[in-house]
Amino acid sequence: MQLEVIFREYDIRGIYEKELNEKSVKAIGYCLGKKMLEKNCKNVSVGYDARYSANALFHYLLSGLNKAGIKIYNIGLVPTPLGYFSLYEGLKFDANIMITGSHNPKDYNGFKITIGKESFFGQDLKELCKEVYKHLDDVIEDDVSCENYDILSLYIAFMSEQFKHLKDWNFNFAIDCANGAAGVVIEPLMQALNLKPKILFANPDGNFPNHSPDPTERENLKDIQSILNEDQNLKIGFAFDGDADRLVALNTSHVFCGDELCYLFAKNIPNPRVLGEVKCSKNLFDEVAKFGTIFMGKTGHSNIKKMMKEQNIDLAAEVSGHIFFKHRYFGYDDGIYAFLRTLELIHKGFDLSAMIEELPKLYTTEEIKIPASEEEKFKLVDAFKKAVEQGGLKDVKALCEIDGARIDFGYGWALLRASNTSPYLITRFEATSLEKAGEIQKNVMDLFEKVKGNLVN
Structure with a gap:
Protein backbone atom coordinates (compact mmCIF):
# COMPACT_ATOMS: atom_id res chain seq x y z
CA MET A 1 0.00 0.00 0.00
CA LEU A 152 -22.49 22.76 18.37
CA SER A 153 -24.65 24.38 21.04
CA LEU A 154 -21.63 26.04 22.64
CA TYR A 155 -20.44 27.40 19.29
CA ILE A 156 -23.87 28.83 18.43
CA ALA A 157 -24.13 30.42 21.89
CA PHE A 158 -20.65 31.93 21.48
CA MET A 159 -21.40 33.35 18.03
CA SER A 160 -24.81 34.64 19.10
CA GLU A 161 -23.16 36.57 21.93
CA GLN A 162 -20.26 37.87 19.79
CA PHE A 163 -22.64 39.14 17.11
CA LYS A 164 -25.66 40.08 19.23
CA HIS A 165 -25.60 43.54 17.59
CA LEU A 166 -26.82 41.82 14.39
CA LYS A 167 -29.86 40.28 16.10
CA ASP A 168 -33.23 41.07 14.49
CA TRP A 169 -31.55 42.96 11.62
CA ASN A 170 -33.90 43.22 8.66
CA PHE A 171 -31.40 42.55 5.90
CA ASN A 172 -31.89 40.35 2.84
CA PHE A 173 -29.12 37.98 1.83
CA ALA A 174 -28.58 34.41 0.62
CA ILE A 175 -26.41 31.48 1.77
CA ASP A 176 -25.34 28.35 -0.14
CA CYS A 177 -24.32 25.57 2.24
CA ALA A 178 -23.48 23.22 -0.69
CA ASN A 179 -24.98 20.20 1.18
CA GLY A 180 -21.83 20.30 3.31
CA ALA A 181 -21.37 20.61 7.05
CA ALA A 182 -22.23 24.34 7.17
CA GLY A 183 -25.97 23.64 7.29
CA VAL A 184 -25.87 22.13 10.78
CA VAL A 185 -24.66 25.51 12.10
CA ILE A 186 -26.24 28.04 9.75
CA GLU A 187 -29.90 27.20 10.33
CA PRO A 188 -29.85 27.25 14.17
CA LEU A 189 -27.45 30.22 14.22
CA MET A 190 -29.72 32.28 11.96
CA GLN A 191 -32.66 31.38 14.22
CA ALA A 192 -30.70 32.43 17.31
CA LEU A 193 -29.91 35.82 15.75
CA ASN A 194 -33.37 36.10 14.19
CA LEU A 195 -31.89 36.70 10.75
CA LYS A 196 -33.87 35.49 7.74
CA PRO A 197 -31.62 34.68 4.80
CA LYS A 198 -32.54 32.61 1.78
CA ILE A 199 -30.70 29.34 2.51
CA LEU A 200 -29.76 26.90 -0.25
CA PHE A 201 -28.81 23.24 0.20
CA ALA A 202 -28.62 23.22 4.01
CA ASN A 203 -29.17 19.47 4.29
CA PRO A 204 -25.81 17.67 4.69
CA ASP A 205 -25.49 15.11 1.89
CA GLY A 206 -22.13 13.54 1.11
CA ASN A 207 -23.16 12.87 -2.49
CA PHE A 208 -23.36 16.66 -3.05
CA PRO A 209 -26.42 16.35 -5.33
CA ASN A 210 -26.60 20.02 -6.32
CA HIS A 211 -22.99 20.95 -7.00
CA SER A 212 -19.45 20.24 -5.85
CA PRO A 213 -18.60 21.84 -2.46
CA ASP A 214 -15.89 24.14 -3.85
CA PRO A 215 -17.10 27.77 -4.10
CA THR A 216 -13.87 28.95 -5.74
CA GLU A 217 -14.99 27.21 -8.95
CA ARG A 218 -17.37 29.62 -10.66
CA GLU A 219 -19.66 26.85 -11.94
CA ASN A 220 -20.47 25.96 -8.31
CA LEU A 221 -21.80 29.49 -7.72
CA LYS A 222 -24.45 29.32 -10.45
CA ASP A 223 -27.31 28.46 -8.08
CA ILE A 224 -26.69 31.32 -5.67
CA GLN A 225 -26.01 33.73 -8.53
CA SER A 226 -29.36 32.79 -10.04
CA ILE A 227 -31.11 33.50 -6.73
CA LEU A 228 -29.40 36.90 -6.46
CA ASN A 229 -30.36 37.78 -10.04
CA GLU A 230 -33.97 36.67 -9.60
CA ASP A 231 -34.60 38.49 -6.31
CA GLN A 232 -33.36 42.08 -6.39
CA ASN A 233 -34.07 42.42 -2.66
CA LEU A 234 -31.15 40.10 -1.89
CA LYS A 235 -28.09 42.32 -1.37
CA ILE A 236 -25.32 39.73 -1.08
CA GLY A 237 -24.70 36.00 -1.13
CA PHE A 238 -22.33 33.71 0.77
CA ALA A 239 -21.05 30.27 -0.21
CA PHE A 240 -19.18 27.72 1.92
CA ASP A 241 -16.98 24.78 1.01
CA GLY A 242 -17.64 21.26 2.26
CA ASP A 243 -16.27 21.73 5.77
CA ALA A 244 -17.02 25.48 6.05
CA ASP A 245 -13.50 26.69 6.77
CA ARG A 246 -13.65 28.79 3.58
CA LEU A 247 -15.99 31.57 2.51
CA VAL A 248 -16.84 33.20 -0.80
CA ALA A 249 -19.01 36.34 -0.85
CA LEU A 250 -20.69 37.64 -3.99
CA ASN A 251 -23.31 40.01 -5.37
CA THR A 252 -24.78 40.39 -8.84
CA SER A 253 -21.72 42.23 -10.13
CA HIS A 254 -18.74 40.79 -8.27
CA VAL A 255 -17.29 37.71 -6.57
CA PHE A 256 -15.10 38.79 -3.64
CA CYS A 257 -11.84 36.80 -3.46
CA GLY A 258 -10.24 36.00 -0.12
CA ASP A 259 -7.64 38.76 -0.46
CA GLU A 260 -10.37 41.33 -1.22
CA LEU A 261 -12.34 40.28 1.86
CA CYS A 262 -9.12 40.50 3.86
CA TYR A 263 -8.63 44.12 2.75
CA LEU A 264 -12.22 44.97 3.71
CA PHE A 265 -11.86 43.36 7.14
CA ALA A 266 -8.52 45.12 7.71
CA LYS A 267 -10.23 48.50 7.17
CA ASN A 268 -12.31 47.79 10.27
CA ILE A 269 -9.38 46.85 12.56
CA PRO A 270 -7.29 49.59 14.26
CA ASN A 271 -3.59 49.47 13.21
CA PRO A 272 -3.96 45.94 11.84
CA ARG A 273 -1.14 43.45 11.44
CA VAL A 274 -2.12 41.48 8.34
CA LEU A 275 -0.70 38.42 6.57
CA GLY A 276 -1.36 37.57 2.93
CA GLU A 277 -0.13 34.45 1.15
CA VAL A 278 1.99 34.63 -2.00
CA LYS A 279 -1.02 34.35 -4.35
CA CYS A 280 -2.66 37.51 -2.97
CA SER A 281 -3.08 40.60 -5.11
CA LYS A 282 -0.55 43.44 -5.08
CA ASN A 283 -3.45 45.64 -3.94
CA LEU A 284 -3.67 43.86 -0.60
CA PHE A 285 -0.02 44.49 0.18
CA ASP A 286 0.08 48.06 -1.16
CA GLU A 287 -3.19 49.27 0.34
CA VAL A 288 -2.94 47.71 3.81
CA ALA A 289 0.59 49.16 4.11
CA LYS A 290 -1.03 52.64 4.04
CA PHE A 291 -2.86 52.09 7.34
CA GLY A 292 -1.38 48.94 8.91
CA THR A 293 1.45 46.42 8.75
CA ILE A 294 1.42 43.73 6.07
CA PHE A 295 3.42 40.51 5.70
CA MET A 296 3.71 38.00 2.87
CA GLY A 297 3.79 34.29 3.75
CA LYS A 298 3.46 30.77 2.44
CA THR A 299 0.22 29.28 1.18
CA GLY A 300 -1.56 26.74 3.42
CA HIS A 301 -3.61 26.98 6.61
CA SER A 302 -0.93 25.31 8.74
CA ASN A 303 1.82 27.64 7.50
CA ILE A 304 -0.39 30.67 8.05
CA LYS A 305 -1.36 29.73 11.62
CA LYS A 306 2.31 29.23 12.46
CA MET A 307 3.34 32.62 11.06
CA MET A 308 0.38 34.33 12.75
CA LYS A 309 1.75 33.28 16.14
CA GLU A 310 5.32 34.21 15.26
CA GLN A 311 4.41 37.70 14.00
CA ASN A 312 1.42 38.46 16.27
CA ILE A 313 -0.92 38.76 13.27
CA ASP A 314 -4.49 40.08 13.67
CA LEU A 315 -5.85 38.91 10.33
CA ALA A 316 -4.66 36.60 7.55
CA ALA A 317 -6.08 35.30 4.29
CA GLU A 318 -5.66 33.06 1.30
CA VAL A 319 -7.12 33.96 -2.10
CA SER A 320 -9.14 30.72 -1.89
CA GLY A 321 -11.30 32.08 0.95
CA HIS A 322 -9.54 30.87 4.10
CA ILE A 323 -9.79 33.89 6.44
CA PHE A 324 -8.01 33.78 9.82
CA PHE A 325 -9.04 36.19 12.60
CA LYS A 326 -6.98 36.67 15.74
CA HIS A 327 -8.68 40.03 16.24
CA ARG A 328 -11.67 39.20 18.50
CA TYR A 329 -11.25 35.47 17.75
CA PHE A 330 -8.81 32.57 18.11
CA GLY A 331 -6.57 32.75 15.03
CA TYR A 332 -7.83 29.92 12.82
CA ASP A 333 -9.78 29.79 9.55
CA ASP A 334 -13.52 29.78 10.09
CA GLY A 335 -15.80 30.51 7.13
CA ILE A 336 -18.85 30.98 9.36
CA TYR A 337 -17.09 33.53 11.56
CA ALA A 338 -15.84 35.34 8.42
CA PHE A 339 -19.43 35.39 7.11
CA LEU A 340 -20.62 37.06 10.32
CA ARG A 341 -17.78 39.60 10.16
CA THR A 342 -18.85 40.41 6.58
CA LEU A 343 -22.42 40.99 7.71
CA GLU A 344 -21.03 43.21 10.46
CA LEU A 345 -19.23 45.40 7.90
CA ILE A 346 -22.45 45.89 5.94
CA HIS A 347 -24.36 46.56 9.17
CA LYS A 348 -21.81 49.30 9.98
CA GLY A 349 -22.41 50.92 6.61
CA PHE A 350 -19.43 49.68 4.62
CA ASP A 351 -20.18 49.63 0.87
CA LEU A 352 -18.13 46.57 -0.04
CA SER A 353 -18.40 46.86 -3.82
CA ALA A 354 -17.54 50.57 -3.81
CA MET A 355 -14.50 49.98 -1.60
CA ILE A 356 -13.14 47.36 -3.99
CA GLU A 357 -13.89 49.51 -7.04
CA GLU A 358 -11.86 52.36 -5.49
CA LEU A 359 -8.71 50.23 -5.48
CA PRO A 360 -6.21 50.57 -8.33
CA LYS A 361 -7.43 48.54 -11.30
CA LEU A 362 -5.40 45.38 -11.66
CA TYR A 363 -5.98 42.41 -13.94
CA THR A 364 -5.41 38.98 -12.46
CA THR A 365 -5.47 35.68 -14.30
CA GLU A 366 -7.29 32.67 -12.95
CA GLU A 367 -5.05 30.19 -11.15
CA ILE A 368 -3.49 27.95 -13.81
CA LYS A 369 -2.48 24.39 -12.89
CA ILE A 370 0.36 22.67 -14.75
CA PRO A 371 0.46 18.88 -14.24
CA ALA A 372 3.75 17.76 -12.70
CA SER A 373 4.60 14.61 -10.77
CA GLU A 374 5.36 14.71 -7.06
CA GLU A 375 8.97 13.85 -7.91
CA GLU A 376 9.52 16.62 -10.46
CA LYS A 377 7.41 19.58 -9.31
CA PHE A 378 9.87 20.99 -6.72
CA LYS A 379 12.85 20.36 -9.04
CA LEU A 380 11.08 22.37 -11.75
CA VAL A 381 10.47 25.29 -9.40
CA ASP A 382 14.10 25.30 -8.20
CA ALA A 383 15.41 25.20 -11.78
CA PHE A 384 13.02 28.02 -12.76
CA LYS A 385 14.21 30.20 -9.86
CA LYS A 386 17.82 29.71 -10.94
CA ALA A 387 16.92 30.69 -14.50
CA VAL A 388 15.27 33.90 -13.23
CA GLU A 389 18.30 34.72 -11.06
CA GLN A 390 20.54 34.22 -14.11
CA GLY A 391 18.63 36.85 -16.11
CA GLY A 392 16.12 34.66 -17.91
CA LEU A 393 13.42 37.36 -17.66
CA LYS A 394 13.56 41.08 -18.44
CA ASP A 395 12.43 43.92 -16.12
CA VAL A 396 12.60 41.87 -12.91
CA LYS A 397 12.51 44.22 -9.90
CA ALA A 398 12.55 41.53 -7.20
CA LEU A 399 12.28 37.79 -6.73
CA CYS A 400 10.48 36.52 -3.59
CA GLU A 401 11.26 32.88 -2.75
CA ILE A 402 9.06 32.45 0.34
CA ASP A 403 6.90 29.87 -1.48
CA GLY A 404 8.05 29.11 -5.01
CA ALA A 405 8.94 32.14 -7.12
CA ARG A 406 6.96 35.41 -6.99
CA ILE A 407 8.53 37.78 -9.51
CA ASP A 408 7.86 41.52 -9.26
CA PHE A 409 8.06 43.52 -12.51
CA GLY A 410 6.81 46.82 -11.06
CA TYR A 411 3.81 46.96 -13.38
CA GLY A 412 2.78 43.44 -12.36
CA TRP A 413 3.91 40.12 -10.95
CA ALA A 414 4.03 36.41 -11.67
CA LEU A 415 3.95 33.37 -9.41
CA LEU A 416 5.15 29.84 -10.02
CA ARG A 417 4.93 27.45 -7.06
CA ALA A 418 4.49 23.75 -6.40
CA SER A 419 1.16 22.69 -4.91
CA ASN A 420 1.66 21.01 -1.55
CA THR A 421 -1.53 18.98 -1.91
CA SER A 422 -1.67 17.89 -5.57
CA PRO A 423 0.63 16.90 -8.49
CA TYR A 424 0.57 20.39 -9.99
CA LEU A 425 2.52 23.57 -10.39
CA ILE A 426 0.43 26.68 -9.77
CA THR A 427 0.83 29.89 -11.77
CA ARG A 428 -0.80 33.28 -11.33
CA PHE A 429 -0.25 36.59 -13.14
CA GLU A 430 -1.37 40.13 -12.33
CA ALA A 431 -0.66 43.49 -14.00
CA THR A 432 -1.99 47.00 -14.61
CA SER A 433 -3.56 45.91 -17.91
CA LEU A 434 -4.73 42.72 -19.57
CA GLU A 435 -2.03 43.21 -22.20
CA LYS A 436 0.70 43.45 -19.57
CA ALA A 437 -0.67 40.42 -17.70
CA GLY A 438 -0.66 38.46 -20.96
CA GLU A 439 2.86 39.62 -21.73
CA ILE A 440 4.10 38.53 -18.30
CA GLN A 441 2.34 35.19 -18.68
CA LYS A 442 3.89 34.55 -22.12
CA ASN A 443 7.42 35.45 -20.99
CA VAL A 444 7.21 33.38 -17.82
CA MET A 445 5.71 30.35 -19.55
CA ASP A 446 8.28 30.55 -22.37
CA LEU A 447 11.07 30.47 -19.77
CA PHE A 448 9.36 27.67 -17.88
CA GLU A 449 9.07 25.51 -21.01
CA LYS A 450 12.76 26.11 -21.71
CA VAL A 451 13.68 25.10 -18.13
CA LYS A 452 11.43 22.04 -18.31
CA GLY A 453 12.99 20.99 -21.60
CA ASN A 454 16.51 21.29 -20.16
CA LEU A 455 15.57 19.17 -17.14
CA VAL A 456 14.03 16.45 -19.32
CA ASN A 457 17.03 16.42 -21.63
Missing part, protein backbone atom coordinates in the same frame (compact mmCIF):
# COMPACT_ATOMS: atom_id res chain seq x y z
CA GLN A 2 1.48 3.36 -1.10
CA LEU A 3 0.63 5.78 1.70
CA GLU A 4 3.03 8.66 0.94
CA VAL A 5 0.56 10.16 -1.52
CA ILE A 6 -2.07 10.74 1.21
CA PHE A 7 0.26 12.34 3.75
CA ARG A 8 0.12 15.88 2.33
CA GLU A 9 1.79 19.03 3.58
CA TYR A 10 -1.19 20.23 5.65
CA ASP A 11 -3.27 17.12 6.30
CA ILE A 12 -4.01 13.52 5.35
CA ARG A 13 -6.22 13.20 2.28
CA GLY A 14 -7.07 10.35 -0.07
CA ILE A 15 -9.74 8.29 -1.76
CA TYR A 16 -12.08 6.24 0.45
CA GLU A 17 -11.54 2.47 0.26
CA LYS A 18 -8.47 2.89 -1.95
CA GLU A 19 -5.97 4.71 0.30
CA LEU A 20 -8.27 5.33 3.26
CA ASN A 21 -9.59 1.94 4.33
CA GLU A 22 -9.95 -0.13 7.48
CA LYS A 23 -6.30 -1.17 7.56
CA SER A 24 -4.72 2.23 6.95
CA VAL A 25 -7.13 4.29 9.05
CA LYS A 26 -6.94 2.04 12.11
CA ALA A 27 -3.14 2.30 11.92
CA ILE A 28 -3.37 6.09 11.50
CA GLY A 29 -5.63 6.30 14.55
CA TYR A 30 -3.30 4.15 16.63
CA CYS A 31 -0.18 6.13 15.66
CA LEU A 32 -1.91 9.48 16.17
CA GLY A 33 -3.15 8.40 19.59
CA LYS A 34 0.38 7.36 20.62
CA LYS A 35 1.80 10.65 19.31
CA MET A 36 -0.81 12.66 21.25
CA LEU A 37 -0.06 10.75 24.46
CA GLU A 38 3.67 11.41 23.92
CA LYS A 39 2.80 15.11 23.78
CA ASN A 40 0.95 14.85 27.13
CA CYS A 41 -2.54 14.98 25.62
CA LYS A 42 -5.08 13.26 27.84
CA ASN A 43 -7.94 13.42 25.33
CA VAL A 44 -8.94 14.20 21.75
CA SER A 45 -12.13 15.57 20.19
CA VAL A 46 -13.15 13.95 16.91
CA GLY A 47 -15.66 15.32 14.40
CA TYR A 48 -16.55 14.69 10.78
CA ASP A 49 -18.10 16.41 7.80
CA ALA A 50 -21.00 15.29 5.61
CA ARG A 51 -19.19 12.82 3.36
CA TYR A 52 -20.73 9.40 2.80
CA SER A 53 -17.53 7.72 4.03
CA ALA A 54 -17.50 9.62 7.35
CA ASN A 55 -19.19 6.93 9.44
CA ALA A 56 -16.85 4.11 8.37
CA LEU A 57 -13.71 6.23 8.76
CA PHE A 58 -14.92 7.45 12.17
CA HIS A 59 -15.25 3.84 13.35
CA TYR A 60 -11.82 2.84 12.02
CA LEU A 61 -10.13 5.93 13.46
CA LEU A 62 -11.70 5.47 16.90
CA SER A 63 -10.63 1.83 16.98
CA GLY A 64 -7.03 2.89 16.47
CA LEU A 65 -7.24 5.75 18.98
CA ASN A 66 -8.78 3.43 21.59
CA LYS A 67 -6.03 0.87 21.10
CA ALA A 68 -3.54 3.67 21.81
CA GLY A 69 -5.41 4.40 25.03
CA ILE A 70 -6.42 8.06 24.64
CA LYS A 71 -9.79 9.37 25.85
CA ILE A 72 -12.09 10.28 22.92
CA TYR A 73 -14.89 12.83 22.72
CA ASN A 74 -17.25 12.61 19.75
CA ILE A 75 -18.34 16.09 18.60
CA GLY A 76 -20.37 14.70 15.69
CA LEU A 77 -21.13 16.07 12.23
CA VAL A 78 -19.85 19.64 12.37
CA PRO A 79 -17.78 22.04 10.24
CA THR A 80 -14.00 21.87 10.69
CA PRO A 81 -13.86 25.21 12.55
CA LEU A 82 -15.91 23.67 15.38
CA GLY A 83 -13.15 21.11 15.82
CA TYR A 84 -10.68 23.97 16.25
CA PHE A 85 -13.18 25.75 18.53
CA SER A 86 -13.30 22.69 20.80
CA LEU A 87 -9.64 23.35 21.70
CA TYR A 88 -10.44 26.86 22.94
CA GLU A 89 -13.88 26.43 24.50
CA GLY A 90 -13.14 26.13 28.21
CA LEU A 91 -9.76 24.49 27.47
CA LYS A 92 -11.47 21.10 27.79
CA PHE A 93 -9.69 19.28 24.97
CA ASP A 94 -6.02 18.66 24.29
CA ALA A 95 -6.20 17.69 20.61
CA ASN A 96 -8.62 17.47 17.71
CA ILE A 97 -9.05 15.39 14.57
CA MET A 98 -11.55 16.42 11.90
CA ILE A 99 -12.52 13.77 9.36
CA THR A 100 -13.01 15.87 6.24
CA GLY A 101 -12.40 15.95 2.52
CA SER A 102 -12.88 19.73 2.49
CA HIS A 103 -13.74 20.89 -1.04
CA ASN A 104 -12.61 17.73 -2.83
CA PRO A 105 -14.93 15.41 -4.85
CA LYS A 106 -17.21 13.10 -2.87
CA ASP A 107 -14.96 10.00 -2.92
CA TYR A 108 -12.20 11.86 -1.08
CA ASN A 109 -11.87 12.16 2.66
CA GLY A 110 -9.09 12.75 5.15
CA PHE A 111 -7.94 14.10 8.50
CA LYS A 112 -7.05 17.60 9.70
CA ILE A 113 -5.09 17.27 12.92
CA THR A 114 -4.41 19.74 15.71
CA ILE A 115 -2.37 18.88 18.81
CA GLY A 116 -2.51 21.41 21.61
CA LYS A 117 -3.29 24.50 19.55
CA GLU A 118 -0.72 23.70 16.88
CA SER A 119 -1.41 22.25 13.43
CA PHE A 120 0.15 18.84 12.96
CA PHE A 121 1.66 19.12 9.49
CA GLY A 122 4.76 19.07 7.30
CA GLN A 123 7.62 16.99 8.64
CA ASP A 124 5.47 15.68 11.51
CA LEU A 125 3.07 14.11 9.00
CA LYS A 126 5.96 12.56 7.06
CA GLU A 127 7.28 10.98 10.26
CA LEU A 128 3.77 9.78 11.13
CA CYS A 129 3.57 8.09 7.72
CA LYS A 130 6.68 6.03 8.56
CA GLU A 131 5.10 4.93 11.85
CA VAL A 132 1.84 3.99 10.16
CA TYR A 133 3.72 1.66 7.80
CA LYS A 134 5.09 -0.21 10.83
CA HIS A 135 1.58 -0.87 12.18
CA LEU A 136 -0.38 -1.63 9.00
CA ASP A 137 -0.53 -5.33 9.81
CA ASP A 138 -1.35 -4.91 13.51
CA VAL A 139 -4.54 -6.55 14.74
CA ILE A 140 -6.70 -3.62 15.87
CA GLU A 141 -10.08 -4.71 17.20
CA ASP A 142 -13.22 -2.68 16.53
CA ASP A 143 -13.73 -0.34 19.47
CA VAL A 144 -15.74 2.85 19.05
CA SER A 145 -15.93 3.71 22.74
CA CYS A 146 -16.23 7.49 23.18
CA GLU A 147 -18.13 10.18 25.03
CA ASN A 148 -20.48 12.46 23.10
CA TYR A 149 -19.91 16.20 23.50
CA ASP A 150 -22.23 18.93 22.24
CA ILE A 151 -19.81 21.50 20.80
